[in-house]
Amino acid sequence: MRVQRFTIGLALALIAAAMFAVFYFNLYRVGQGSGRTVVVLLKTTNVRSDFWQGVKGGAAAAAKEAGAKLEVLGPLQETDTEAQLALLEEAMASGPDAIVVAPINDDRVVRLLGRIQAAGIELVVMDTPLRMARQPITVSGNHREAGRQAGEFAETHAAGPSKVAVLSDYEGSGVSAEREKGIKEALAPDGYAGTTYIGDSEERAYEKAKELLARKPPVGAIMALNEPAALGAAKALKESNRTGAVRLIAFDSSIFLIKLLEDGSLDAMIVQRPFNMGYLGVINALRRLDRRELDRETYIDTIVVTKDSMYSPENQKLLFPFK
Structure with missing residues (x-):
């Protein structure tokens, strides 16, 4: 009888302990969200x-x-x-x-x-x-740091001393303003060729890029701070047979920008x-x-992705996160 009571008592104690554990676990989970x-x-x-x-x-x-x-x-x-x-x-x-x-x-x-x-x-x-x-x-x-990364890439990959132009979206964009600050910090004192605002218009980016390429001397690199700027500039470079001669650097990633990087129209992407x-x-x-x-x-973190580095396992996961 004493053994039976002990067994029953032990069972009740284990049940109580289990209930406490479940309660404690649920309480902990609530604290986690x-x-x-x-x-x-x-x-x-x-x-x-x-x-x-x-x-x-x-x-x-x-x-x-x-x-x-x-x-x-x-x-x-x-x-x-x-x-x-x-x-x-x-x-x-x-x-x-x-x-x-x-x-x-x-x-x-x-x-x-x-x-x-x-x-x-x-x-x-x-x-x-x-x-x-x-x-x-x-x-x-860190948009300023991303801009600095882009500026450093342009400085080291442009063909000799040259000017760098920026195609941005809107003058009031906080993200683009920080990127632009970083770009300027990385460039030589006379390396900045100004900023042109194109909104979200690929066509306007195309027209403004053509104007930049017609300058004497022409710019050595174009920074495209949004996707329409990159697409329009890539089109202008291709039409003028300047792809690769004038560096094109874009920010963020999309399937369209990845295609440009793959075919050499884009030299680098600064990717979050x-x-x-x-x-x-x-x-x-x-x-x-x-x-x-x-x-x-x-x-x-932001990283610089080029055609040579885009096929690394880490960058493939970054560029194609759902594959």
Whole structure:
């Protein structure tokens, strides 16, 4: 009888221990994000944008790992400020625990993000650092360093001393402004040939690149700070039989830029790690919800990819993250 009682007591103790372990594990998981809702708002959810699809993939991986609920929103066009404002309003109204956003650099967006903070929603900003009254946690590429990498590549690969011209998107773009600063820092004092703004127009980039190539002496390298600039400049170089003679350097990655790199129309791409950005954006939001102390800024590495290096296993994974 005494043995039977001991056995029953031992069994009850084991059950209690197991229940405690399950409770403790679930409590720990809640601290890691279980049940919490995170809304990620990208600049675009267009499936043709390899970069933003990479960010989305990283965010999804982080949410799955932490047991958080994830919703991903975004306009079809990267420059659609009105759509981003509407989606931010929608996200705020849904009352999530955190919003992770890659904002368009617009004063109205900044004001709305301030309202999100005031509503008690944890805010993390990706890609485009903003100046706000309460600086949020930021996860982005070090755009100035990326510009410096591009400038150094131009300095070492251009044919002799030559001028470097920049084709940028918009004068008010914070990302492009930082890239431009880095480019200038890397160039010789007289190596900068000016910046031309082309918006998101490939045709305008093409026309402006033709003007740059007609200069006497012509520029030795063109920095394309967005995809339309790179596509337009590549077309102008090809038509003038200057591909390879004038270096063309682009930022970020897309299937179109990869094709240009592969056929020699593009000399180098300065590539971020979008998966890491999405992953750390969500993870840092969950850590802040756990009241953890974090650095205000987290930088994602950028690397220079050329035709010779694009086939390395690491760069293949970076350029084709979903293959």
